[in-house]
Amino acid sequence: MRGIGPIYKREINSYFTSPVAYVIITAFLFIAGFIFYNLLSYFALQCIQSVRYAQLYRMVPPPMNVNSWVVTPFLQNLAFIFLIVIPLLTMRLFAEEKRQGTMEMLLTAPISSWEIILGKFFAATTVFLVMLALTFIYQIMLIIHGEPDIPPVLSGYLGIFLFGLTFIALGMFISSLTKNQIVAAFVSIVLFLFLWIINWSSIFTTKTAVQDTLSYLSITEHLREFIKGVVDTKSLIFFLSLTFLGLFLTDKSLQIWRWKG
Amino acid sequence: MVEAVSLVKRFGEVTAVDNLSFRVEKNEVLGFLGPNGAGKTTTMRMLTGYFTPTSGEVYINGISMVENPREAKRFIGYLPEHPTLYPDMRVEEYLRFVAELHGVKRMKERLDYVREVCSLSPVWSRLISQISKGFCQRVGLAMAIVHNPSVIILDEPTIGLDPEQIIETRNLIKTLGKEHSVILSTHILSEANMTCDRVMIINKGRLVGEGTPERLSENLRKKRNISLVVGSEVAKTLFSGIPVEIQKQEKLDDKFRLELSFPAEEDLCPELVRRITEAGISLYQMQEKKPTLEEIFLSLVKEAL
Ligand SMILES: Nc1ncnc2c1ncn2[C@@H]1O[C@H](COP(=O)(O)OP(=O)(O)OP(=O)(O)O)[C@@H](O)[C@H]1O
Ligand SMILES: [Mg+2]
Numbered sequence: 001m002r003g004i005g006p007i008y009k010r011e012i013n014s015y016f017t018s019p020v021a022y023v024i025i026t027a028f029l030f031i032a033g034f035i036f037y038n039l040l041s042y043f044a045l046q047c048i049q050s051v052r053y054a055q056l057y058r059m060v061p062p063p064m065n066v067n068s069w070v071v072t073p074f075l076q077n078l079a080f081i082f083l084i085v086i087p088l089l090t091m092r093l094f095a096e097e098k099r100q101g102t103m104e105m106l107l108t109a110p111i112s113s114w115e116i117i118l119g120k121f122f123a124a125t126t127v128f129l130v131m132l133a134l135t136f137i138y139q140i141m142l143i144i145h146g147e148p149d150i151p152p153v154l155s156g157y158l159g160i161f162l163f164g165l166t167f168i169a170l171g172m173f174i175s176s177l178t179k180n181q182i183v184a185a186f187v188s189i190v191l192f193l194f195l196w197i198i199n200w201s202s203i204f205t206t207k208t209a210v211q212d213t214l215s216y217l218s219i220t221e222h223l224r225e226f227i228k229g230v231v232d233t234k235s236l237i238f239f240l241s242l243t244f245l246g247l248f249l250t251d252k253s254l255q256i257w258r259w260k261g
Numbered sequence: 262m263v264e265a266v267s268l269v270k271r272f273g274e275v276t277a278v279d280n281l282s283f284r285v286e287k288n289e290v291l292g293f294l295g296p297n298g299a300g301k302t303t304t305m306r307m308l309t310g311y312f313t314p315t316s317g318e319v320y321i322n323g324i325s326m327v328e329n330p331r332e333a334k335r336f337i338g339y340l341p342e343h344p345t346l347y348p349d350m351r352v353e354e355y356l357r358f359v360a361e362l363h364g365v366k367r368m369k370e371r372l373d374y375v376r377e378v379c380s381l382s383p384v385w386s387r388l389i390s391q392i393s394k395g396f397c398q399r400v401g402l403a404m405a406i407v408h409n410p411s412v413i414i415l416d417e418p419t420i421g422l423d424p425e426q427i428i429e430t431r432n433l434i435k436t437l438g439k440e441h442s443v444i445l446s447t448h449i450l451s452e453a454n455m456t457c458d459r460v461m462i463i464n465k466g467r468l469v470g471e472g473t474p475e476r477l478s479e480n481l482r483k484k485r486n487i488s489l490v491v492g493s494e495v496a497k498t499l500f501s502g503i504p505v506e507i508q509k510q511e512k513l514d515d516k517f518r519l520e521l522s523f524p525a526e527e528d529l530c531p532e533l534v535r536r537i538t539e540a541g542i543s544l545y546q547m548q549e550k551k552p553t554l555e556e557i558f559l560s561l562v563k564e565a566l
Binding site for chain 2: 007101107108255258
């Protein structure tokens with residue numbers, strides 16, 4: 001496992017010596033901040049309105065829940081933004097090595113392909129975690145100034161973290177199939193969108209077996225559980241096994257590369 | 262020590278390497294010679310574990326590349342045909358990265374060594390995307406030796422270098438060949454002649470000739486060519502009964518230059534001299550023309566077609 005360290009370090013350097021990581025992180029924070037700001041403003045507006053309404057009819061104002069008005073929709077939107085952003089992080093992982101020809105150096109170094117794969121995977125995960133952690137600042141602001149229910153915030157973040165691992169692994173696999181970064185990013189986004197909406201067609205069937213399978217395959221449904229505050233082992237296994245599948249397929253893809261060149 | 266046993270590599274219909282077997286001992290420099298598309302690069306890629314052979318085995322210091330690649334690769338230093346490097350890294354950073362992948366212990370010492378022998382000082386802390394092709398080639402060479410491997414595989418090591426660097430690189434290869442196993446590929450026959458202890462001529466993935474550069478020119482010579490300077494014109498009939506052909510006859514001021522060839526099996530030189538002098542023709546000069554490696558190479562490749 002000696003090779004993971006150098007590979008990881010090189011990847012991180014290459015993210016941060018080029019403007020790529022900064023551009024992606026800045027754009028991401030802008031969009032995420034915009035969404036958070038709007039949700040929060042809307043929530044504030046609703047609070048004021050409900051108080052006025054209650055005054056008008058001389059009633060006790062109904063309780064307003066910051067979790068369901070801000071945290072839940074924010075995390076759901078956040079996941080969707082990551083669906084677009086993660087392919088931008090993973091597209092270059094192997095496609096660029098293939099295009100540059102540096103693959104030859106990597107694959108003749110005395111390290112196993114798993115060391116290469118894990119080094120790259122951890123590097124992309126690090127950048128992803130930086131982004132995720134930066135959005136956590138918003139939650140801290142909520143906790144300081146409001147009274148959100150904290151466990152669903154944490155389990156929601158755990159869900160998005162697992163969701164990110166899954167997409168990073170799958171995105172890396174797709175990047176290992178081509179020499180072209182743009183193709184890798186595009187195919188990844190299409191695949192992720194499909195996984196996002198896969199359970200939509202379950203309304204067209206009445207067979208519960210089909211419905212169950214589709215909803216089990218649906219990323220959104222598993223994520224929803226986490227955001228609701230439920231840490232379900234079934235969902236945990238779902239994300240982790242998809243992540244492992246992505247890594248495993250990347251390894252196979254490198255083996256095929258050694259055969260076909 | 263490198264051992265290749267019946268290496269075969271097919272890409273779909275194309276057989277790039279067809280049943281090659283060879284051994285390279287420690288302290289030996291082996292050269293792969295062959296025209297474009299002969300399979301030199303493909304063979305090297307199998308030796309270094311980049312390509313999985315379709316069939317056959319590679320052993321590096323007795324360790325199988327197919328079964329235990331991670332161990333076997335530790336002994337290899339490799340300069341690929343196009344030493345493409347990470348453009349966003351600096352030279353030193355890149356060589357340090359390669360050395361780390363190989364688990365080099367005495368990092369500073371090794372980096373100083375390659376900086377010295379590959380003359381990398383002028384570009385040491387420059388970005389790779391900003392250095393010239395020749396320097397990229399030198400960085401590639403440095404990458405192949407930074408971890409002091411016992412087997413060094415160099416795919417066209419001198420391509421793109423300036424004349425001074427070519428000479429230095431050849432000397433470096435010769436020095437390395439004293440303590441390591443070195444395999445290099447080249448199109449430049451004089452380079453093979455100068456640097457290699459043994460040459461393998463490959464065409465269309467097959468071995469068509471092998472030996473030391475001298476032995477190749479001795480053994481593989483089918484015909485002997487003799488050049489003579491004589492006093493007067495020689496008629497064809499002079500050599501009737503013996504298999505001698507007159508290749509060329511030209512007039513020099515008051516003498517004639519004659520080029521003859523005959524099969525190598527029988528030494529016809531004394532007979533030639535006897536016939537010429539008996540015919541009353543004076544003989545001024547007689548010289549054997551040894552074929553160059555170029556000529557042998559071309560004739561071998563043509564035969565294999
Ligand atoms: N990845 C690949 N896919 C398909 N065919 C390939 C591949 N790599 C090499 N070949 C074919 O294998 C044959 C040998 O190629 P190789 O690169 O080994 O030749 P070479 O001796 O190194 O030539 P050169 O002197 O031009 O470098 C060629 O016919 C080439 O087209
Ligand atoms: Mg080649």
